[in-house]
Structure formats: C-alpha cells, structure tokens
Amino acid sequence: MFVFSSLTQLARSQSLYTPRDVKEAYKKGTRSPDGRPGPNYWQNKGHYEISVTAAPPDRTIRGFEKITYINNSPDTLIALDYRLIGNIHKPGAYRLGNTDSDYLTAGVHIYSYTENGEAKKLKPQDHDGTWKFIRLNQPLGPHDSVRLDITWHYTISLKSGREGMIDSTTYYLAYFYPRVAVYDDYNGWDHMDFTDEQEFYNDFNDYILHVTVPANYIVWATGDLKNPEAVLNPSCIKKLAASMKNDAITRIASPEETRTGKVTTQNTLNTWTWIASDITDVTAALSNHFAWDASSVVVDDATGRRASVQSAYNDTAKDFHRMVEFGKHSLDWLSHNWPGIPYPFPKTTIVQGYADMEYPMMVNDNTTDDPLFSRFVVEHEIAHTWFPFYMGINESRYAFMDEGWATTLNTSSASPIWEKKKPMTSTRTSGSTTIPSIPTQKKTSPSLLPPTRCAASAMATTPMANLPWPISR
Secondary structure, three states, X not given: OHHHHHHHXXXXXXXXXOOHXXXXXXXXXXXXXXXXXXXXXXOOEEEEEEEEEOOOOOOEEEEEEEEEEEEOOOOOEEEEEEEOHHHHHOOOOOOOOOOOOOOOOXXXXXXXXXXXXXXXXXXXXXOOOOEEEEEEEEEEOOOEEEEEEEEEEEEOOOOOOOOEEEEXXXXXXXXXXXXXXXXXXOOEEOOOOOOOOOOOOOOOEEEEEEEEEEOOOEEEEOOEEOOHHHHEOHHHHHHHHHHOOOOOXXXXXXXXXXXXXXXXXXXXXXXXXXXXXXXXXXXXXXXXXXXXXXXXXXXXXXXXXXXXXXXXXXXXXXXXXXXXXHHHHHHXXXXXXXXXXXXXXXXXXXEEOOOOEEEOOEEEEOOOOOHHHHHHHHHHHXXXXXXXXXXXXXXXXXXXXXXXXHHHHHHHHOHHHHHHOOOEEEEEOOEEEEEOOOOOOOOOOOOOOOHHHOOHHHHOOOHHHHOOOOOOO
C-alpha cells in the first residue's frame, strides 16, 4: 500500500516531457502550457496569386505568381526560405525510398525573380534541393511586408503519386509552386528536407489560383470557383449550382458530354479561377475525359450551412460512382459526431488518382474493387481536414498527430463497415490490403476543439497542449 501510494504521488509530481524549443516559446509568451496562444503569439502570412498553364499531353507546367509576404514576427529577416517541393523529382534528390526513371524530372526551374519590383539574378539552380534560401535586398523588419514576383516551370512526372500524370490527358498538380516556408515562434525557418515520406507544414495563406487549359478540359481545385460563367456552359452551371443546395447526387458532366464540347466554353484556352482564404495549400486536377458528380450536405445545423461534395473519375471506376455518397457521409458524420466541429471549408472534391492522399478541400484516391474499402480510405483522407489542415499541425515533425487523429476519426465514422465486414480485404493496384476488425465507436465520444475554442481547463487535460502547432483563428 505504501509503495503504491508513493508511486501515485511520484506520477502526480511529474509532468510530460516538453521539448526545449517549446519551453523557450513559453518563456517568450508565444505559447501557453494550457494549449492556448500566449499573449505574444504571432504567425506570418502570405497572399498568393498564382497563374499556371497546362496543355496535355505537353508535360510542361508553366507558372507565374505574385506573393505579398507579411512578417508578423518580432524578428528582422535578412533572407527568405523557399519551399521547392518539385525538386524531389531531380536525380540525386534526398529520398527515403527507391524510385524509377518515370518519376525523375529536372525539377523546378525559376527563370525570373523580382523583389519589390527589382529583378534579381539567382545563383545556378542545378544543385537546389527542396528548400532554398534567397537573401533579401533589404532586411524585412517586424510587421513589414515584401512583394515577390516569380516565374517558373517544371515537367510533370510520368509517375503519379501525390502529384503527377494520372494519364496522358489527366494531371494532378500539387506542391507545384514556389512558396515561402514557415517561419515560426519556436523553430525559426522550417528547412527540413522533403524526402517524399514525411508530409508538410505551411502557413495559413490567402490564394487566388488561375489555371489555364485547352477547351474541353475541366479543372477541379482548392477553393471556390469564381468564374463559372467564363468556363462552363449554362446547363453545367445550373446543375452545379443546384447540387450545392440539395441532397441529390447530380451528374454534372459525362465523358461523352465533355468530348463533344457540351461542358466547357469553346475558347481555344479557358482560365479557371479559384479563391481560398486562411488555408495551408492549394492543389488542382484537370482532365478532358473524367466524369463529374456533385451533391451537398448540411455540416452546420446552427446556420444550415451546406458543403459541396464532388468527384472526378474515369467512368469505368465502379467504386467512384458512389464516391460522392461516401464523401457526404464523411462530412456529415465528422461534423456532427467526432470531432463535432462543422466541416470548415465550402467543399471537398475526390479525384481518382493513385496517391490515397489528402489536400485542403481535395482528395486524390486510388480506385479499388471493394467499395467498402474505398469508402474507408476516402473517409480517412477527409478526416485530415481537421488534422492537420484546420489545426495547422507540423506534419514534417509531428506526423503521429495528424495520422493518429485521422485514423481515430475515420475508424469511428466507418464503424458500419466493420459491422458488415470483419476483416475486410481489398485488391488494389498496389496489391492486397487486409484491414482488421475494429470495435464500433459510439456517438458519446468526447468532442475535440481547436485551442482557440477551448477552455483552459479542458485543454490542460490533453497532452496535445505540450506540442507545437500554429493557432490559426
């Protein structure tokens, strides 16, 4: 009894390990042990206007961007760190895995760079990796901003993973633009190499994305489509608008309609414009033969707000004919049960690719022979909306946080799958996957809330309070 009492007392007197950089953030007042932002908390931010052009089967993607980067930190920055994720495709890049020649390209080539209107010649880029420091002409002081204009191009990879060529006229564009890396209060510049294994850490930025493609190509992307009248014919505009107001699943465009010029405006080139705010990334997919379905679901009962659920796929993919249904279930369940926070974005689009990968408002998923397994995978990717995207988790350093929570959430949301099929085996293009049975989770699971919406006492009870994530709202 004495020994047990002593051990209990010892456990109470100990606290969770806190990394040194987080302790320093506590001292500086930018973070608090209870999980809330400290009185001196800050985040840097960028306003991006990106224009990209793709003309399949030409694999060259050309881009131009205007960035206004705002330094909200108390520090004076003498250089900016840029993320060039596309350089992971260069021969000799530092990768935690093998690849083949179809994956390799020359990487990202920047051929013009302007800082506050002043052109700057960059050093040779042959040996650039997935991040690059560029010294500023003038130091960027606290609460000041700098205007950056960058023109670049790259060759899309023949091998499609998180991004790349899905087929000769279907591309998935992800991590396709140079961006300023995160400069935060506990780690300074984030210049970890991207190795094609660990994932990402980005600021909450504002984006305007223009994607220019030939006629009869449809574009799906992060954000709200702001110019449907410029790129779609009236019947498609009407169907898309109606899908955002009701539960019915609507075929917006069939492959035959696209092929015969009944979907997009018949200009030589069409520029699709998307807008998204306070978000960590943007991606886009384009095709001239994918089917396009859409519907919507109420995600916030208090306001009646609906979120659009869309899918883009080869019509031969049987599981994708139900993908909007699967996506609606995911948004509905996660918004109303666990974590119980309304889906924070206006839409999600599920694209048939090869990655089984999440992006803000976008999913790139494989097709499988088992629709239940396909549903399980897409619900996992959509669960990532909350972790890491809504919470801004540093996936590069703390991958267990977003993958752990997404797996927990989608195991709960997919409980009917386990009731129907235990275990479940699905034959996929990458092989056979067996999923063990998992007990059903009940709706009485505790809610999770972002740090800014939680009482101090609630956040103090969770070990997540001692781990660094940016607080966005």
